[in-house]
Amino acid sequence: MNTLIKSICKGMVFGISSLMLTVTSHAETKAPQAVEKIDLQQYIGKWYEIAHLPNYFQRKCASNTTAQYGVNTDQTISVLNSCRTATGEMISSIGVAYPKNSGNSKLKVSFLPKGLRWLPFTKGDYWILRIDPDYKVALVGGPNDKYLWILSRDAKIDEATYQSYLNTAKNYGYDVSKLIKTPQ
Template identity: 35%
Template sequence: MSKATRALGLAAGLGAAAYAARALSRRHPVGNPSVPEPRKPVDIDRYLGKWFEIARYEQAFEKGCMASTAEYRRLPDGGIKVINTCRKPDLQPRVVTGKARVVDSETNAKLKVSFLGPLFTGDYWVLDHCDDYEWAIVGEPSGRFLWLLSRKQVLPWERAEALYDRAEALGYDTGLLVRTVQP
């Protein structure tokens, strides 16, 4: 291996470490120190499709996002294609595509999601959902991430409030939620 190749590898490694340290320093506070296990099994085929974000714990990668959606599609290998879309204030859509796989086949409520290949994976837990799959509450074990999702783009305030109440009953600080602007 040449000196130039080693130097490039070292520079890339240091750059990745700096990026990770920066991302960790801007982490969202813990909104639930005791994240519960998912409440009920998930029928993946019913969960697939388009979801509209009603509210979220804002993270650096979603800062300023409006009209956020998540779409899930079955892949031929059994995995799930994840397509996250949002619009920033310039109204240009930002689309990020990833892949998810079920890691708890007993309930199908725990998944691993990757948007940058196998190097960066995250937990995705469907903590609760209604029986007709019209809403879902999604989080992960650290209590730093939370999404309230709906099949409808805009919920009447009473339904949204009930979703907030459900998240609070699961132990989440709903005061940390950012309401997602949907057109």
């Protein structure tokens, strides 16, 4: 009987400890937050994708993924995403991003033809979650953990910088074990 009670107590202690560890690890993460403000003139231009979470619309991309941003006359942002497929073909997608906050760090992006962009639920979130002061590396995601990209002005970044951006993503609750590094 004494052994049974000890086993039950050990099980309870283990269960409580596991629960506390789970609560503690979740307490360390927080919902993704866009930076307060970006300088759009510094942000526009060409970015290389360093890594991304798997997603449907990039299923054909195998390497050389880039994003080119510009400012349109109506203050929307032009988007040209390009990549190389496994067969070596370069493909691209043209879209437009609409600023959703005064700091231009939260955008809604659509890749639909211009005449269909009015449709509800056809724009994806594009939040700049972190950007270095020199606008050389950026972490982009959204209000949930569905999409994530690490972008750089250079085709490669050093491991310390990469790990630092991974840590930021982890703190926002992203499962960085699923990130795919992009060959450039």
